[in-house]
Every structure is written in C-alpha cells, then in structure tokens.
Amino acid sequence: MGTAAPARLGFLLRWLGVTLVVLLVLQLLVISPSTWGDQSYRQQLVERLVSQSPMALVGLLLMLFGARLDQPNGSRPPLGWLVGLLAILLAVANIAAVPVLILGDQTLTSQADQQLESTSGQLAMARSQLNNPEALDQFVSQAEQAGQIPPKASAEDKRKFVKQLLERQLQQAESQLKQQRQARDLSVNQRRIGGIGAAVVLAISFVLIALAAMVVVPG
Numbered sequence: 438m439g440t441a442a443p444a445r446l447g448f449l450l451r452w453l454g455v456t457l458v459v460l461l462v463l464q465l466l467v468i469s470p471s472t473w474g475d476q477s478y479r480q481q482l483v484e485r486l487v488s489q490s491p492m493a494l495v496g497l498l499l500m501l502f503g504a505r506l507d508q509p510n511g512s513r514p515p516l517g518w519l520v521g522l523l524a525i526l527l528a529v530a531n532i533a534a535v536p537v538l539i540l541g542d543q544t545l546t547s548q549a550d551q552q553l554e555s556t557s558g559q560l561a562m563a564r565s566q567l568n569n570p571e572a573l574d575q576f577v578s579q580a581e582q583a584g585q586i587p588p589k590a591s592a593e594d595k596r597k598f599v600k601q602l603l604e605r606q607l608q609q610a611e612s613q614l615k616q617q618r619q620a621r622d623l624s625v626n627q628r629r630i631g632g633i634g635a636a637v638v639l640a641i642s643f644v645l646i647a648l649a650a651m652v653v654v655p656g
Contacts, residue, residue, distance in 0.1 A: 460493075
C-alpha cells in the first residue's frame, strides 16, 4: 500500500508530462509549412516554438519527477534517457531560433522606422507650408469651397483661420506619430526580451533538465 500511491503518482506525472510535450508538437504542426526558405514561415515557426516551449519544459520536469518516483534509490531511470534527449533537442531548437528571431527583429524594426520617417517627413513638409503664402492661399481656396470659411471674412482673417485649422490638424498628426513611435518601441522590446531573451533562457533551462535527467541518482 505504501508503494502503490507513489507508483500511481509517478504514472500520472509521466503522462501529464508526455501530454504537454505532445501539445507543443501539435502547436508547431498547426502552422502549415510552405518552404523553409520563406522568411515569414520561419518567423512564425520560431515564434510559436519559443512561446510554447515553457509548456514542454514543465512537461519534461513532470516526466522526470514521475520517473524518479518509480526509482527513488535506483540508478538512472530508463525514462531519463528520453527526457534528456528531448531536452537536448529542444535546447538546440531554441538556440537555432535566435538568429531567425534577430533577423526578423531587424526586418520589422527597419520597416517600422521607414514608415515613421516617411510620416515625419510629410508632417515637416506640411508644417513648412504654414509659412508659405502661396500654399496658404490654396488652402484658403479649398476651405472656401468646402464652406469652412465665412464668405465675408477678410483675406487676413481667412489666412489666420486656415492657419489655425492646419495647426490643429498637424498637432493631432504629431500626437499620433508619437503614439506610433511608442508602439514601435514596445514591439521592439517585446521581440527582443520576450522572443530572443526567452529563447536563450529556455535553451539553458532545457540543458539543465538534460543534465538532471542523465545524472545517476545515488543509492
């Protein structure tokens, strides 16, 4: 009776661990592979691998604990070899994911920077037109056709009204640009810390599990 409970618990832990590892495999198979040469496919695959690897990490620990319960004073549990091999495989996979994550981060960051620079240049050009009399007269004409300016207003009042209107629009656009820059910075931090950093930490953790799985338990 004393050994039945640990045996049942060990069996339960092993199967829970196997289930979590299988779930990782199924999550990776959800992404339909086109070709490994496709950058977007590689990026999706490694992001899914890194985000779901903690589940497999817990699964391997449960498998190892279950194996240790079966042989608390034995040598190396037979399941330890399987846990060690899986841990090494996942460690290598997370290490291999780092260059792909770095390349994806550089590409996405470059694209975001180009978009922000383009928007910033357009706003700078629009602001310079506020001091251009010819451009201001064109805006006045457009505002008159749209019915935004009273027809009896003087030419100076019309220019002043249009300049104030454009100034408000530019301030709103600059506020949106600031929010876009903040969103860009947040995305960069998420990719570098939650992606690249997590892959490195997971690789180290899987190596430690592999070492623990293959270590002989003292009798």
